[in-house]
Amino acid sequence: MEIAVAVAGIIGAVVALVTLGVNVSQYRLQRTSIAAPGSKVESREAHKILDEIDEDPVRTIAADHIFIQSDKSGVGYMVTQPIAVYLDMHSASCVPAKRAVLARSLADFIEEGLGPDLKGVLIATPREGNLLVGSSVAELLGLDFLMIRTGRAPRFGYPIEGTFLPGATAVIVDDLCMEGSFLATCVNHLRAYGLNVSDVFCLFERMDGDASEGLAAVAVELHAKYQIDDDELKQLKGVGRLRPPAPASRLPSAAGGADPRAARPAADE
Numbered sequence: 001m002e003i004a005v006a007v008a009g010i011i012g013a014v015v016a017l018v019t020l021g022v023n024v025s026q027y028r029l030q031r032t033s034i035a036a037p038g039s040k041v042e043s044r045e046a047h048k049i050l051d052e053i054d055e056d057p058v059r060t061i062a063a064d065h066i067f068i069q070s071d072k073s074g075v076g077y078m079v080t081q082p083i084a085v086y087l088d089m090h091s092a093s094c095v096p097a098k099r100a101v102l103a104r105s106l107a108d109f110i111e112e113g114l115g116p117d118l119k120g121v122l123i124a125t126p127r128e129g130n131l132l133v134g135s136s137v138a139e140l141l142g143l144d145f146l147m148i149r150t151g152r153a154p155r156f157g158y159p160i161e162g163t164f165l166p167g168a169t170a171v172i173v174d175d176l177c178m179e180g181s182f183l184a185t186c187v188n189h190l191r192a193y194g195l196n197v198s199d200v201f202c203l204f205e206r207m208d209g210d211a212s213e214g215l216a217a218v219a220v221e222l223h224a225k226y227q228i229d230d231d232e233l234k235q236l237k238g239v240g241r242l243r244p245p246a247p248a249s250r251l252p253s254a255a256g257g258a259d260p261r262a263a264r265p266a267a268d269e
Contacts, residue, residue, distance in 0.1 A: 039067060039068050039069070040066070040067055041063075041066040041067065041068060041085075041236055043060075043063045043064045044063075046062070046063035046064075046066050046236060047059060047060065047063040049232055049235045049236055050062055050063055050228075050232065052226055052227070052232075053226050055105055057101045057105075058101060058102065058105050058203070058226075061089075061092050061098050061101060061102065062087065062089070062092075062204070064092070065087065065088040065089060065091055065092045066085065066086070066087055066088070066236055067085075067086045067088060068084055068085050068086070068236065068237050069084050069086075084233075084237055085233045085236050085237050087176060087204065087206075087228070089102065089130055089133070089175040089176055089203075089204075090130055090132075090175075093130055093132040093133050093175070094132070099132055099133060099136055100136070102133050102136075102175060102203060103133050103136035103137045103139075103140055104140060105203060105225065106133065106137050106173065106175075106201065106202075106203050106225070107137045107140040107141050109201060109203075109223070109225045110137070110141065110171065110173070110201050110223075111141070113199070113201065113223050114171070114199070118141055118143060120168060120169065121143055121168075121169050121170070121171055122143060122144050122145070122146050122162070122164055122168055122169065122170040122171070122195070123135075123137055123138035123141065123143050123144070123145050123146070123170075123171055123173050124145070124146040124147070124148055124160075124162075124170045124171065124172050124173065124186070124190060124195075125145070125146075125147060125148065125172070125173050125174055126147075126148045126149075126150060126172075126174065126182070126186050127147055127148060127149050127150070127151070128150065128151075128182075129174040129175070130174055130175040130176075131147060133173075133174070133175050134173045134174060137173050138173075144162060144163065144164070145162060146160055146161065146162035146164060146170060146190075147160070147161040147162060148160060148161075148172075148186045148189055148190065149161065149189075150182065150185050150186060150189065159189045160189065160190065160193055164193075164195060165194075166193065166194025166195070167194060167195075167196070168194075168195055168196070169195070169196045169197075169198075170190050170195045170196070170197050171197075171199050171200070171201060172186055172187065172190075172197065172199075172200040172201070172220075173200075173201050173202070174200075174202050175202060175203050175204065176202055176203065176204040176205070176206065177200065177202040177204070177205050177206070177209070177211040177222060177224065178205070178206040178208070178209030178210075178211055179209055179210070179211065179214070180209065180210040180211050180212070180213050180214015180215060180217070181210075181214055182214075183200060183211055183214055183215050183220075183222075184214045184215060184217060184218045184220075187200075187215070187218050187220050188218065197220060198219065198220055198221065199220065199221055199223060200215055200220055200221070200222050200223065201223045201224075201225075202222070202223070202224050202225070203224070203225050203226060204224065204225070204226050204227070204228055205222065205224030205226070205227045205228070206228050206233075207227055207228060207229045207230060208230055208233060211224075
């Protein structure tokens, strides 16, 4: 009996320490200063530069969601890569009409690459990626959807959210690919639970990243509908000076209807 009481006390102390750690982390996040979103590239100029994108609706959406910073900022989940031009497809996807355009374009691209018979295939998107577009693609194709966690998973450390059977084929889908080590980690998580992965599909590949090389190292092929090369990024940075960022102290609060782009920290793009 005394042993049971002692064990219960130890468990209670461990739970209390974990809870305290979570609360401290949340407090630190709440006190983090809001970063300025960067300068918005003028849409008409960006539209001219992104001439490789032959789908006008996709091109228009991309051109309207590009931001720059005068100095490069480090972004990335596994390996930090300095970038100055940021394609904010997450904010674009928060608008239902724009999300529908991006998802439809990506779904058509997947069918072109893999064929129309996708029965049993699973669509998987990283939690840090564009879940809105990924889940919409799965819905358009009539396929089940999986979410991949590369950080600490809450359910017993289980990194895959969704229903699947070992031996099934999963296709990783995202709006933009750049970081090879991050994508390789997603592949390894899926394979660890018995899923077959040989393809990743995205709308945009940033050529200043190493997505293709990182995936090739784990025997996976990257299919990018459009590539944004160094020359295009240089041109975008050159024209992105028309709208200076608002000072962080003057940014409106979320409760006051802030522009969601103003409150987002730099992400994987």
